[in-house]
Amino acid sequence: MQTIIECVPNFSEGQDSEKIEAIVQALLAGPDVYLLGKEMDRDHNRSVVTFIGTRESVGEAALRAIGRASELIDLNNHHGVHPRMGATDVVPFVPIKGATLADCADIARRVAEQTWRRFRIPTYLYEAAARNPKRKNLEHIRRGQFERLREEVRTNPERRPDYGGLRLHPTAGATAVAARKFLIAYNINLNTSNVELAKAIARKIRASAGGLPGVKAIGVELKARNLAQVSMNLTDFETTSIGTVFDAVQKEATRAKVTIASSEIVGLVPRQAIEEVAAHYLKIQNFHSDIILENRLARVIGAGT
C-alpha cells in the first residue's frame, strides 16, 4: 500500500458486541481495508474502531460502517457517560503514509457529503476538515448532545449541519467527520497517590492553559495501583515530543519532591516519535531515520523486505 490513511470511528454502542461485530464486518466488506483494533467501553457505552485503508478505500469503508450503524443503533434508547450525538458519533481520518492532512480533509468532506446523501444523516465537519473555524472543536459542535441538538438545529442557524437540513436523523442523530494528525495517548504515573499533584501538573503543562502546544492533560487517580497519573493526549508530537512532555512532568514532579514511577503509551505510537525520544535523551545531533539498519535495508531491498 503506497498510501495509508487511518480512520477511528466511534460508535454509540459499548455493550452489545454482536452489533459492533456486524458494523466491523460491514467495514471490512471491501478491498484494501485492515482492522487495527476495536475497544468497547461499557460505562461510556461506546466503541472505538481503528482501521486503515487507501485513499480510495478508507472513505467507502467508513460509509459502509456508518450505514450499518444507522440500522443497528437507536440513540433514543442510548445511555452512557460519554457525550454523543450520533449512532456513528465521530469519524476522524488520519494521514499515516503517502498522504497529507489536506488529503484527509478531502476524504472527510466527501464522506460527510455521502453520509447525508446515502443515509440522510446530517454531518458536521471538525478539526482540519472544518469549513467554519468555530467548528474546529468537536465539543462546540456536540454541545447539548443528541437530545438538545435535535431541538436546536431547527431553530438556531449556528447549529445547522455542514451537510443536511433542519432535522437530525430520527434514530442515528448526526455524525461529525474530521481530519486530524495522529494522536498519541500517553500517561505518566507518579510515585504518589496525591491526585491533586497530578491535576496541578496537568494544569501546568496543557496547551489550553498556555503550556505545551498540542498537549491535552488531566490528573487522575489509579486506585488499584494507589498512584496518581497525568493522563495525556499528544495531538501534535512533531511540535511537542514525548521527551519534551516527560521532561516537563518530571520537572514539576521534582519540584514537589515526587519521582516518576513509570509511563505508558496507550494504543499505538508512530516510529518517528520513538526515534525522537532516543535522539533527545542521547543528545544525538543530526539524527535521521536512515541510520537505522532496518530503514536502510528497506530502502536498499525495496518493498520486499
Add this chain to the structure above:
Amino acid sequence: MQTIIECVPNFSEGQDSEKIEAIVQALLAGPDVYLLGKEMDRDHNRSVVTFIGTRESVGEAALRAIGRASELIDLNNHHGVHPRMGATDVVPFVPIKGATLADCADIARRVAEQTWRRFRIPTYLYEAAARNPKRKNLEHIRRGQFERLREEVRTNPERRPDYGGLRLHPTAGATAVAARKFLIAYNINLNTSNVELAKAIARKIRASAGGLPGVKAIGVELKARNLAQVSMNLTDFETTSIGTVFDAVQKEATRAKVTIASSEIVGLVPRQAIEEVAAHYLKIQNFHSDIILENRLARVIGAGT
C-alpha cells in the same frame, strides 16, 4: 528476503578507488546481494565494505570479492597504519533477520574452507566461528601481521591456519573469517578538551577492565572540535544497551563535573536498540515493538507494506 545476513569484509587497499570498485562489482555479480556502504580510509590504507545477502548468497558473494581482491592487492607493497595480514583481511558474518549466530558460523567456516580451496589463501576462524577458543580474538591471530605471520606459520604449530598449510599466499597473505553479533559504533562527546578524562572513563566502563559487558572503549581527542570523546564499540547491545552506556559515561563525567555535549552513532543501529533507549528513559514498562504503529501495520498488511 526471509533471511538477511550482513557481511563486512575489510580489504587492504584504501587509496585506489578503482580497485575497490572492481572488488565491489565482483561482490555484486550474483543474485540476492545488496550493498549497504563502503568506506575507504587513506591513512589506514584499508576499505570496509558492508553488504547483505541471504543464507545462500552471502557466502558466495564474499568469495567472489576475496578472489578479486587476491588478483588486485599485493601485501608486499602495502603500507598503512591499521594492522593487516591479508588482501582480504577480515570477513565477519552478522545475523540480521531469520538467522542465528550459529548459522553465520556455519557460513563463515564454509567460506574459510572455500577460500583455501579455490584461491589457496590460508584462513583463520575467529569470534563465534572459532574452533579454537584462543582464536576468538582476532588480534591474537593477526599478531605480527603479514610479515611476521608469513615466517612464523612455517615453524610454529600454534600459528597454523584453520584451512591451509605452512605457507601464506605470496601476495594475498591470509584471511580471517568470523561470525559475530551486530556491532554498534557509538561515541560520546564530553564538554571538555581533557582527553585524560575521556581515557579514564573508557578504562572504567570497558569490559576488558571489568566494566560493562560487550563494551570496548577508548578515549580520544577531537582536535578540530576541541572535545574529548569516549569512542566505543558495543558488541552485545542486548546485554548492555546504549542507554546503559550513556548513563555510565554520564555518571563518571558528572563526578568530574563535566557534562555530555552530544553523542553519535557511526554507521547503522538496529531498530531494537533505539526502541530500548526510548523505553529506558521514559520508564515504559512492558515495552514491546507491537505498540509501534508501523510494526502493527506491517503485521496486519504483511510483506507488501
